[in-house]
Amino acid sequence: MEWVGSPKINQLWWDSSLWGRELKLNTCERSHLYCARVKISLTAVYSGTVRTYQDNMQFMLLFSRQGKLRLQKWYVALSDTQKKKISREVIQMVLARKPKMCSFLEWRDLKIVYKRYASLYFCCAVEDQENELITLEIIHRYVELLDKYFGSVCELDIIFNFEKAYYILDEFILGGEAQETSKKIVLKAIEQADMLQEEAEAPRSVLEEIGLT
């Protein structure tokens, strides 16, 4: 078990003699002052204290409607068991959503942004401060890249060429952030990398075939 402490109350609140003691008030007034305290904390918190952020995108998951994982990219350091547990939970949560619900879910201290394309769910976990709409655009951009690369991509393409799906993702997103905003440039880079790979492999297999290795 891990110990969880109280949320850090703004120092201003504690220092101020205003709220140092519990006032003997009935429910209404206490609620009012509690709201006031919250406001004071909020105003102080927003007045210039440095805030620390984690990585913007924590992970991306692609899974089928049966819950089978087709791609998982993690941008935070977690053990295998933790990753499995989180994937299971998130997949269950997203699969439980009805079609008319919106694409955003709050989970722990993160936001899950997901969208279904045909038989695949594309799901990103971003930190709370993130702009969810632009995350949806990022997901859409990745799908467009896959579509352009495979030509009318379908789930089978991603299953049988999973390593290519990863290469494409790694050319678009780096360390959890989009690295290139031009579709053309991303596709060009992958094309060149693929060519390099073919060159590296080709002589080998030719030599193998004629029995010279």
Place this chain on the structure above:
Amino acid sequence: MSPSVCLQEMIRVIRGARTQGEERGVIQRECAAIRAQFRQADNGGRSHNLAKLLYVHMLGYPAHFGQMECVRLIASSKYSEKRIGYLGAMMLLDEKQDASLLITNSIKNDLSHSSQHVQSLALCTLACMGSAEMCRDLAPEIERLLKASNSYIKKKAALCAVHIVRKIPELGEMFTPSAHSLLSEKNHGVLHGAVILITELCERNPDNLKQFRKSVPELVQIMKNLVTSGYSPEHNVAGISDPFLQVRILRLLRILGRNNDAASDAMNDLLAQVATNTDSSKTAGSAVLYETVLTIMDIRSESGLRVLAVNILGRFLLNNDRNIRYISMTSLQKIVQTDHTAVQRHRGTIVDCLKDQDASVKRYAPSQRWHIDTILHVLVTAGGDVRDETVPNLIQLITAASELHCYTVHKLYRALISDIVQQSLVQVACWCIGEYGDLLLKGECEEITPMQVTEDDVLDALETVLQSHMSTPTSRGFALTAIMKLSTRITNNVDRIRSVVSIYGSCIDVELQQRAVEYNALFKKYDHMRAAVLERMPVIDRNSSGQTNGDPSVEPMKEFNQPKPVQGVLIQEPANQVCDLLDLLGDSNPPLLVTNDHTSTAPNSTNSTSSNVQDNLLDLLGGLEPTPAPSVTVFEKGGLSLKLQCDQQTETSTTVTFTASNSTQSDITGFNLQAAVPKSVQLQMKAPSGDLIPAQGCGTVTQTVLLSYTNKANLKMRVRLSYSSQGTACQDMVQIDSFPSPAWS
């Protein structure tokens, strides 16, 4: 057979397995073969074997024996082997594994490789799973690459630097100069990375903030070019030129403009331009607008701009796209806390938005006024006999009936000036006058004969309550608070309020004295917050919100991810009151539970006796709230006792309130609670009410904890108390295995 078919063949075979057992068998065989291959000397199939292993790993099977192979492949000179090796490293090696250190050297070499694609692999891997040590080792290389000539590498190096700064903030200094110069790049990818890097540097270190504020004009210019440039096919998304870059720049501007007038001024025009010119018919445009709104609200913008921002959110509320409605609701909720007046005009839209999903709202409208009238009548005639909970209950009712605020406050004012004997009436009246004084002073109210009320009149009335010997200390407290609240609602007599407040600072009644001193402080030291602290209260959440009025009113809320009780209570509360009221006319026992089908509580006379009706009349208001949940003492030692009370219990969540009290002779200070729960339970601690527990039971400290779980049987909690009593620091622990249920669950 070409090796790549091998991989796909294996995938086909695995997918063809009909049972889990069969699949396991296939995989075990394949893994054995792969392991054997790894042990062999250098052979051509290594990369394909690793690819197979990675596929198996993705299905959830163990693949740790592939880690060393990754290390080997990364060190290979062939691009094809490096590519899969690095992918394997990102999947199988995380910074917690020792093997990850072994690739540091390879990465270092590859960062200076002649091929940019190899450099790219190294950068990608470092940014994805680089540990702190690796980052420290390789930071100088990254810094060098930031200045490299190739934009393909620069953009990746920038994001690598972002990762390094997140891992080791002190290294930020190393990248600051380069980050600055990257802003003059034309390449969008590099700019995007540079903006993210600068954002990260500014968030970590306030000194960087000062430095990068000087770049605001440059950023504004870049943004302007993006917004006003013609159609650029390369970066165009649904009519917006590079929305990704626009959003990042807006976010950086937000951080730079926060709490800084000069920076905020410099970006005002740009924000207005973006806000008015961005086409929001597609998600890309909405994303940019959304970020603009967030920025406007967070910096020191002019009020005109803020109104524009709130209007945009208001427009979003009516959008057809569910996602856009959702984000507008969540942002409006955040803004309401800091910028209440701007949001007021949209309250109507917000309520409308919720209204059309909930037909039950329409039911309560006509009967609310009659309801309030009836209760007031009761208070006037029998005010001395009603229960203590009457006052808060009535106040909650009143806050929920927003259209009737004007009418209610007028009625209560008139009741107050005619008679101040009935204390509960006096208290409710004072509270309402304090809260809705501005409506009272406006004079007109359609449902009541007009009566001119001046600020002096109102203050006279409240001061009469304050000074009268008939007023109980509680009522005087209400009156004083009401007077204080009026200081933000009236214009001419603020000085009069100031003097009243300061006079009572030496009142002999300790409670009044304390309040007066604190309100005085609010005038003096915290005057800048006075308006925010004293503004209209939100609708109060009841403890017993477990009473729902049937599913239809709850279901649509879930779509908005359960907005805070503010809106929820608005819809559910009044309907509850109506059916309780119907019960009054009937005679059945005051309902502790409101059933889903509330028509069943319509008047029925089978059990009627006159005494029952009498009880019900007085229990009218008592019946609105079920008996409070029982509280259990979970810890008692040396005069310190900790009580636990469960509220709002559902199948998967509970709200627990801890109350700590102190019966010793001296105060307990530094009181702090920590809690631990089993892994299947989730725990959220709310802020405690304080850390000082006054002596001799004069006061308590309360803290709320929210628990959510899948199985109630597993619910256990350990609580650790730390505090100082009579000069000694103490720490105690208590395990809580069972939680009392609220009376009505």
